[in-house]
Amino acid sequence: MTTNYHTYYIIFLISFALRLLISFVYGDHSLQNEWEILVRNLIEHNTLAMINFGDLYVPNLWMPPLYAYFLFLISIFFESLNNTYINTVLITQCLLSSITIIIFYEILKNFHNNNISLIGAIVFSFFPLNVYSAVQISSASIVIFLSMFFYYFLIKFTEDKKINYLILFSITAGLLILSRREFVLLFIITNLFLFFFIKVNLKKIFLILLLTSLVISPYIVRNYIAFNKIIIQAGFGYNVWKAYNPMAKVEGYLLPSGDLNRKISSVKQDKFYRINEDRLYLKQAIRYIQDEPIKYLKLYFLRLFSYYFIDFDSSQKNYYNFFHVAPNMLISIFFLFSLFRYNKKSIILNYFLFIFFTYLFLISSFAVLPRYKLYIIPIQILFSLNLLSKKN
Numbered sequence: 001m002t003t004n005y006h007t008y009y010i011i012f013l014i015s016f017a018l019r020l021l022i023s024f025v026y027g028d029h030s031l032q033n034e035w036e037i038l039v040r041n042l043i044e045h046n047t048l049a050m051i052n053f054g055d056l057y058v059p060n061l062w063m064p065p066l067y068a069y070f071l072f073l074i075s076i077f078f079e080s081l082n083n084t085y086i087n088t089v090l091i092t093q094c095l096l097s098s099i100t101i102i103i104f105y106e107i108l109k110n111f112h113n114n115n116i117s118l119i120g121a122i123v124f125s126f127f128p129l130n131v132y133s134a135v136q137i138s139s140a141s142i143v144i145f146l147s148m149f150f151y152y153f154l155i156k157f158t159e160d161k162k163i164n165y166l167i168l169f170s171i172t173a174g175l176l177i178l179s180r181r182e183f184v185l186l187f188i189i190t191n192l193f194l195f196f197f198i199k200v201n202l203k204k205i206f207l208i209l210l211l212t213s214l215v216i217s218p219y220i221v222r223n224y225i226a227f228n229k230i231i232i233q234a235g236f237g238y239n240v241w242k243a244y245n246p247m248a249k250v251e252g253y254l255l256p257s258g259d260l261n262r263k264i265s266s267v268k269q270d271k272f273y274r275i276n277e278d279r280l281y282l283k284q285a286i287r288y289i290q291d292e293p294i295k296y297l298k299l300y301f302l303r304l305f306s307y308y309f310i311d312f313d314s315s316q317k318n319y320y321n322f323f324h325v326a327p328n329m330l331i332s333i334f335f336l337f338s339l340f341r342y343n344k345k346s347i348i349l350n351y352f353l354f355i356f357f358t359y360l361f362l363i364s365s366f367a368v369l370p371r372y373k374l375y376i377i378p379i380q381i382l383f384s385l386n387l388l389s390k391k392n
Helices: 005-026 033-045 066-075 083-108 114-126 128-134 142-158 161-178 182-197 202-225 238-242 258-265 272-291 294-308 322-337 347-363 370-375 377-388
Strands: 047-055 056-059
Touching: 005 083, 005 114, 005 128, 033 047, 033 066, 033 182, 047 272, 047 370, 066 083, 066 202, 083 114, 083 142, 083 377, 114 128, 114 377, 128 142, 128 258, 128 322, 128 370, 142 161, 142 182, 142 370, 142 377, 161 202, 182 202, 182 322, 182 347, 238 272, 238 322, 238 347, 258 272, 294 347, 322 377, 347 370, 347 377
Parallel strands: none
Antiparallel strands: 047 056
């Protein structure tokens, strides 16, 4: 099939123009919270750290590092984190988000005809949550950008198993591991899929693992030097506690109090502070779950419903905007109907379906923020497009 590059240019330009326009209205205007702390410490102290005790800057383990380094890389060209810097970050994210639409279009063409694939790309391009994520200081746009390349190279590798696709797939996987902590599980699932269903031999599986390890190795080495142990990330205990404490709702609850707060205040203020603090959070969360298992089981299913459909108790600004709620509800409904129409003999579609449910059940296990929905929307669109085609 011949490639119509004019279509790519039009998709890209429309996507980019839309995101630039939205950035003037809804875009962030400054670095805030953890991103500002991480970037300033990188600039001023050459250390990726969120907290410090005097001159001791505790190496960061809680936040996935890639987006912080992305922000830091752009800051190299500016004297301060001013409006020009922020605008450059947002323009770069708008560019990456627009490229994401092109890659998604290419993915769709593996399963649908050109016209239906074009519709899917346009839907994803204009999907409000996708547009909004590109103009916020958040790792969401970077994650979805890398995810589309990950899926694209995976499909290409399953088709002809060329070494260049294997290399690009592995590099992308490594970057995603440095972007989202749950991707470690998705990476394991994907390699099992390649081995058992695509029949990729152990030699190539080992090569994938090796190349991916090389990508993340600088961060692992940095952590080994700092903590004398091989570790990618910490913060699991805190993330569990956020979702499983008496004050938690769908979005979780962030501030410790009472006995837990006293225990945290007594943690030794050294380089292992975050690791020891995290253990306290995990122990407290387990205690809460053991004391009231039914309560937290109900909360889990509430998060599951909220993640898939809508959170009726969200505190997020503009969450209940029609242009946010309506598209999310529609794509969720269409996806359910599409499960009766997709080609169940397609191994790669079954893989995507499994990844979808992995995201659904895994993310629902923790505090759920609205932007997390973005990670499953491409898969929902991919399947929903089957409603426009003849039944397989």
